[in-house]
Amino acid sequence: MQKRAIFGGKSLPYLLLLPQLFVVAVFFYWPASQALWQSFLLQDAFGLNTSFVWFENYKELFEDTGYYRTMLTTAVFAIMVAGLSLSLALLLAVQADKSIKGASVYKTLLIWPYAVAPAVAGVLWIFMFQPSLGVVAQGIRAMGWNWNPLLNGNDALTLVVLASTWKQISYNFLFFLAGLQSIPRAVIEAAAIDGASPARRFWTIILPLLSPTIFFLVVVNIVYVFFDTFGIIDAMTQGGPSKATETLVYKVFFDGRLGGNLGSSAAQSVILMIMVVALTAVQFRFIERRVAY
Amino acid sequence: MATVELTNIKKIYAGGVEAVRDVSLTVPNGSFTVLLGPSGCGKSTLLRMIAGLETITSGTCKIGERVVNEIEPADRDIAMVFQNYALYPHMSVYDNMAYGLRNRGMPKPEIDKRVREAAVLLAIEEYLTRKPRALSGGQRQRVAMGRAIVREPQVFLFDEPLSNLDAKLRVTMRLEIKRLHNRLNATSIFVTHDQVEAMTLADQVVVMNSGRIEQIGAPGEVYKHPASRFVASFIGSPAMNLMTGKIVEPGVVETPGGKLPFDAKRFSASGEVEVGIRPEDIHTASSGGTSFTPELVEELGATRLLHGNFGSTPIIVAIPASGTVHENKEMRLSIDAQAVQLFDKATGRSLAR
Ligand SMILES: Nc1ncnc2c1ncn2[C@@H]1O[C@H](COP(=O)(O)OP(=O)(O)OP(=O)(O)O)[C@@H](O)[C@H]1O
Ligand SMILES: [Mg+2]
Numbered sequence: 190m191q192k193r194a195i196f197g198g199k200s201l202p203y204l205l206l207l208p209q210l211f212v213v214a215v216f217f218y219w220p221a222s223q224a225l226w227q228s229f230l231l232q233d234a235f236g237l238n239t240s241f242v243w244f245e246n247y248k249e250l251f252e253d254t255g256y257y258r259t260m261l262t263t264a265v266f267a268i269m270v271a272g273l274s275l276s277l278a279l280l281l282a283v284q285a286d287k288s289i290k291g292a293s294v295y296k297t298l299l300i301w302p303y304a305v306a307p308a309v310a311g312v313l314w315i316f317m318f319q320p321s322l323g324v325v326a327q328g329i330r331a332m333g334w335n336w337n338p339l340l341n342g343n344d345a346l347t348l349v350v351l352a353s354t355w356k357q358i359s360y361n362f363l364f365f366l367a368g369l370q371s372i373p374r375a376v377i378e379a380a381a382i383d384g385a386s387p388a389r390r391f392w393t394i395i396l397p398l399l400s401p402t403i404f405f406l407v408v409v410n411i412v413y414v415f416f417d418t419f420g421i422i423d424a425m426t427q428g429g430p431s432k433a434t435e436t437l438v439y440k441v442f443f444d445g446r447l448g449g450n451l452g453s454s455a456a457q458s459v460i461l462m463i464m465v466v467a468l469t470a471v472q473f474r475f476i477e478r479r480v481a482y
Numbered sequence: 483m484a485t486v487e488l489t490n491i492k493k494i495y496a497g498g499v500e501a502v503r504d505v506s507l508t509v510p511n512g513s514f515t516v517l518l519g520p521s522g523c524g525k526s527t528l529l530r531m532i533a534g535l536e537t538i539t540s541g542t543c544k545i546g547e548r549v550v551n552e553i554e555p556a557d558r559d560i561a562m563v564f565q566n567y568a569l570y571p572h573m574s575v576y577d578n579m580a581y582g583l584r585n586r587g588m589p590k591p592e593i594d595k596r597v598r599e600a601a602v603l604l605a606i607e608e609y610l611t612r613k614p615r616a617l618s619g620g621q622r623q624r625v626a627m628g629r630a631i632v633r634e635p636q637v638f639l640f641d642e643p644l645s646n647l648d649a650k651l652r653v654t655m656r657l658e659i660k661r662l663h664n665r666l667n668a669t670s671i672f673v674t675h676d677q678v679e680a681m682t683l684a685d686q687v688v689v690m691n692s693g694r695i696e697q698i699g700a701p702g703e704v705y706k707h708p709a710s711r712f713v714a715s716f717i718g719s720p721a722m723n724l725m726t727g728k729i730v731e732p733g734v735v736e737t738p739g740g741k742l743p744f745d746a747k748r749f750s751a752s753g754e755v756e757v758g759i760r761p762e763d764i765h766t767a768s769s770g771g772t773s774f775t776p777e778l779v780e781e782l783g784a785t786r787l788l789h790g791n792f793g794s795t796p797i798i799v800a801i802p803a804s805g806t807v808h809e810n811k812e813m814r815l816s817i818d819a820q821a822v823q824l825f826d827k828a829t830g831r832s833l834a835r
Binding site for chain 2: 398
C-alpha cells in the first residue's frame with residue numbers, strides 16, 4: 190500500500206519544496222553554472238584581463254597529451270582501488286559473516302579506517318612508507334627493493350592506491366556484510382544439500398545474490414576515487430613525481446589553484462561533472478532493474 | 483530408499499541450550515514419519531541433524547547401512563524441503579531443480595528428463611522459465627518439492643513445508659504430498675506442529691516434548707492410547723479432559739464427576755491418579771450416568787461442544803449436533819469405560835500395562 194499526501198492546491202507543495210530547492214540551487218547549480226561560465230573565459234595570469242573564448246579552453250584540453258595521461262592515470266587508479274578495495278572487503282565480509290568468536294571486535298576494528306580523514310590517512314601512510322624513515326619502507330628496502338615513492342612514479346602510484354584502498358575497505362565491508370546477512374541461511378543450506386562445495390556456493394549463489402550490492406559499490410567506489418582521494422594525494426604526493434599520481438580532480442586543483450589557469454580548470458570540472466552525471470544515470474537505470482534477478 | 487536409525491541422539495547448542503536429549507528412533511524404509519510437537523521442542527534440530535546441517539553432540543545417526551555423523555549434507559543422499567522454500571531467487575524454476583543435478587555432474591539429457599518429469603508430476607511445467615518471485619506460495623512450494631524429487635534421494639526431509647500456506651492450500655498440498663509419497667514410496671521425515679497434518683500424513687507419528695520423545699506410534703495409536711498426559715492433551719481437538727481421581731475398587735475410579743468404570747485389564751492403578759476422557763467419548767444419556775450442566779454451548783455444524791464442570795474441573799463434551807441442548811439445564815452423561823485413560827499423577831506417564 191502506498192501512502193500519499195493529498196494537497197488542496199499547488200502552492201503548498203511548492204512552498205514545502207522551496208528550502209530544499211534553495212539549498213540545491215545555492216550549493217550545486219550556482220557553482221556549477223559558474224564553472225560552466227568560467228570554462229568559456231580566458232584570463233591572464235594576473236586576473237586583469239578576461240575574454241570570452243567559446244570552446245577554446247576545451248579545445249586546448251583535448252589537444253594536450255598531458256590531459257590524456259591524467260585520464261589514463263585516473264582510470265588505472267580507479268580500477269586498481271575499486272578492484273582491490275571491493276575484493277578485499279568482500280573477502281573480509283565473508284569471513285565476518287561466518288559468525289566466528291569475537292566477530293563484533295573484528296567488525297569494529299574493520300570499520301575504524303573509515304573514520305580517519307583522507308588527509309590524515311595520507312600522512313599516516315607517508316610516515317610508514319617514507320623511503321628513509323618509514324617503518325614499512327625500511328622493511329621493503331631491507332628486502333632489496335629500491336623503494337622510493339618520492340622519485341619513482343610507479344612506487345608513488347602504488348602508495349596512493351594502497352592508502353586509498355585501505356581507506357575505502359571499511360565502507361565496502363559494511364555494505365557487503367549487510368548484503369551477505371540478507372541472504373537467507375536456508376538458501377545456502379539448500380545449496381549445500383544440493384551438493385555445491387563452499388567455493389561453488391560462493392560463485393553460483395552468494396555472488397549473484399550480492400550483485401546489486403556489488404554494482405552499487407562499483408559506482409560509489411569510482412566516484413570515491415575520482416573525488417575523495419584528493420586529500421590522500423595532496424597529503425602524500427601532490428600529484429608527483431612528475432605527474433605520475435595526478436588524477437583528474439587533482440589536475441583541476443593544480444591548474445586552477447596553482448597554475449592560475451582558471452578557464453582550463455573550469456573546463457575540466459565541467460567534464461568531470463558530465464562523467465559523474467553519466468555514472469549516476471547508469472546507476473539509477475540498473476538499480477531499477479535490480480541487476481541479475 | 484533407506485532406513486534412518488537414530489541412537490541416543492543429543493544436541494547441545496553452543497549457548498548451552500539442550501535442544502534434543504537422548505532421542506532414539508527408527509524410521510523404517512519407505513515410511514512416512516512425522517515429528518510432532520509444540521514450538522521449541524527440538525523437531526527442527528533433530529531433522530537438521532539428520533540432514534547434516536547441525537552437528538550431533540552425541541549419539542549416532544545411520545542412514546541405510548552408513549553412520550553419517552561425520553558426513554557432509556551433500557553426501558548423505560537426502561533432500562530437504564524448507565519452511566520458507568529456500569529457492570534460489572536468481573535462478574529460473576528449471577535451474578532451481580537442475581542445480582543439484584548439475585553439481586553432481588549428471589549428463590544434460592538426463593537432467594532435462596528428470597526436471598521435466600518432476601514438473602509434470604507437480605503440474606509446474608508452465609512455470610519452468612519463471613523466477614521464483616513470479617510464483618505464488620503454493621507454486622513455490624511445488625518447486626521446492628520438485629527440487630527434492632529430481633534428486634531421487636534415499637530420504638526426504640520436510641521442515642514445516644506447509645506452514646506458510648493459507649488454510650485451504652495447506653489441505654490441498656497435504657493431500658498432494660500424501661499422493662506423492664504413495665507413488666514414490668520414499669522414506670520421508672516430516673516436521674510439523676500441526677496435529678491434523680501429522681495424523682493425516684503419517685504412518686508413524688513421533689510426539690516430542692522439550693527435546694524428548696513422548697511416544698512413537700501409528701496415528702490411531704497415539705490418539706487412542708496416549709503414552710502420557712502430554713500426548714493426551716497435545717493430540718485431539720478439543721483437548722482431552724483431565725481430572726484427578728482415586729481408585730476405589732478394581733475397575734472403578736472416583737472423580738469429581740462421580741464414579742467411573744475403567745478397563746482394569748488395560749490399566750494397573752491404585753490410589754491417586756489422573757483421569758483422561760476425550761470429549762467425543764462422552765455421550766448424552768436419558769437417565770443414570772453423571773449429572774452435567776452445560777454453561778456454554780458451541781455449535782460447530784456437525785458437532786456441538788458443551789462446556790461445563792465436573793465439580794471444579796472444567797469439562798468439554800463433544801456430541802453430534804442433533805436435537806436441542808439447553809444452556810444451564812441439567813442433563814445426564816454416560817462415559818465409555820473403554821475410553822477412560824489413567825495417568826500417573828507424579829510422572830504423567832500412562833498407567834497402561
Ligand atoms: N542455532 C541455535 N542456537 C542456540 N539454540 C538454538 C538454536 N536453534 C534452536 N535453538 C533452541 O533449541 C530449541 C529447539 O529448537 P528447534 O528449532 O529445534 O524447535 P522446533 O521444535 O523446530 O520449534 P518450531 O516448531 O518453533 O520450529 C529451542 O529452545 C531453540 O531456542
Ligand atoms: Mg522448527
